[in-house]
Amino acid sequence: MATEPTGGEEAATGLPQLDFSTFPNQIFWLLVTLVVIYLILDRIALPRIASVLAERQGTITNDIAAAEELKMKAAEAEKAYEKALADARAEAQEIAAKARAEIQEDLDAAIAKADAEIAARSAESEKKIAEIREGADAAVVEVAKDTAAALVAALGGTGSAAAIESAVERKTKG
Amino acid sequence: MDQFVPAPLFGGDVIHWWTPTNVTLWMAIAVLSIAALFVLGTRGRAVVPTRTQSVAELMYGFIYKMVEDVAGKDAVKFFPYIFTLFLFILFANFLALIPMSFSTTSHLAVTGVMALAVFLTVIIVGFVKHGVGFLKLFWLTSAPPVMRPVLAVLEFILFFARPVSHSVRLFGAIMAGHAVVKVFAGFAQITAAAPLAIVGVTAIYGLEMLVAGIQAYVFTILTCVYLKDALHPHH
Structure with missing residues (x-):
């Protein structure tokens, strides 16, 4: 290192770092520098950064609290909505049940009325059928009597009308 | 080695303690x-910080956390002092990497004063806070009683070696x-070796940025470690 060309007269040999003649100068300017940096930091920069960081922390905390509150509100709103939905559903079910009951009632009444009408009509029909049947039976007897009388007359037989009638009646009832 | 020689800024040969030199210039640039x-x-x-403000905040947060974690919560009042040392060394180191600049932190006078300042701070704070109890720093109660005097001598020597190594x-x-x-x-002046030398300069330059x-x-974390001894001398 001694072979290196040196610029300063004081450092003719050896390391410039070990040239004690420049020490007071360096130490003086170092102390000035450190004091200036310390004052800049302590008076201006650090309080400013600390306040900014504190403000940011506060903002973040507030935002988180606000978000928490909004979340709670949202949960509440959801609960209210669910409740309204359930109420509406129950009401709808009630209305439907009522409507169903009313319809059932109407239906039952209509069925009963129809049943009654059907019963009345079928009774009337039966009566008419019975009448017709009776009429038919009488007609058969009449026709048989007439036919028998005619047959008797045609075969040259003689018989009283009363005897023929009683004979026919006996046969048809038999 | 002429890059390390302090020289007066405005001519003249004599360097008085007040002479503005290249040391003054580069320290002023750091400031x-x-x-x-x-x-x-x-x-x-x-x-919501700008990029520059974000850098300043990151450095603040980094050193603040270091002081708090390493030296303890009660060391936070020394934070401006430690931050001053950190910033001066960091900026001086990086400014020294500019070609033709003067490396203030490559001088024993500069680093020595800073290390001594830390050393004296530790001693003064230690004795002010704990009085004679600060000497318990050298008395390792965790060691076997026979070993304690020997260890105390070793610890004492180590303690005074700190500012030197620092x-x-x-x-x-x-x-x-x-x-x-x-x-x-x-070596770059020799044509044959020039490519290798230029690659070497680039590589070492990258390494120096890391350094x-x-x-x-x-320097800063050791300052915190030493300060911890002053505040809590009991091992």
Whole structure:
């Protein structure tokens, strides 16, 4: 290192770092520098950064609290909505049940009325059928009597009308 | 080695203690850079920071956390002092990497004064806070009683070796790095070796950027460790 060309007269040999003649100068300017940096930091920069960081922390905390509150509100709103939905559903079910009951009632009444009408009509029909049947039976007897009388007359037989009638009646009832 | 020689800025041969020299110039540039970052950069006081403000805040947070974690919560009142040392070393180290600049932290006078300042701070704070109890720092109660006097002597020697290692580490790392760059640059004058030398200079320069940051970090964290001894001398 001694072979290196040196610029300063004081450092003719050896390391410039070990040239004690420049020490007071360096130490003086170092102390000035450190004091200036310390004052800049302590008076201006650090309080400013600390306040900014504190403000940011506060903002973040507030935002988180606000978000928490909004979340709670949202949960509440959801609960209210669910409740309204359930109420509406129950009401709808009630209305439907009522409507169903009313319809059932109407239906039952209509069925009963129809049943009654059907019963009345079928009774009337039966009566008419019975009448017709009776009429038919009488007609058969009449026709048989007439036919028998005619047959008797045609075969040259003689018989009283009363005897023929009683004979026919006996046969048809038999 | 002429890159390390302090020289008067405005001519003349004699360096008085007050003479403005290249030391003065580059320390002033460091001060201006720090002021630019920490005063101009943070003047917006924005809750959502600008990039420059963000850098300043990151450095603040990094060192603040280091002081709190390493030296303890009650060491926070020394934070401006430690931050001053950190920023000066960091900026001086990086400014020293500008070609033709003067490396203030490559001087034993500079690192020695800073290490001594830390050393004296530790001793003064230790005795003010704990009185004679500060000497318990050398009395390891966790060791077997027979060993304690021997260990006390060792601890005592180690304690006084601290400012030496503290200052020589920084000055040595910076000076050696710059000297190596200079040696590689010297080889670049030989045509055959020039490509290798230029690659070497580039590589060492990259390494030196790493060293510049790491040395500032190491100086600061050791300051915190020493300060912890002053505040809590009981092991």
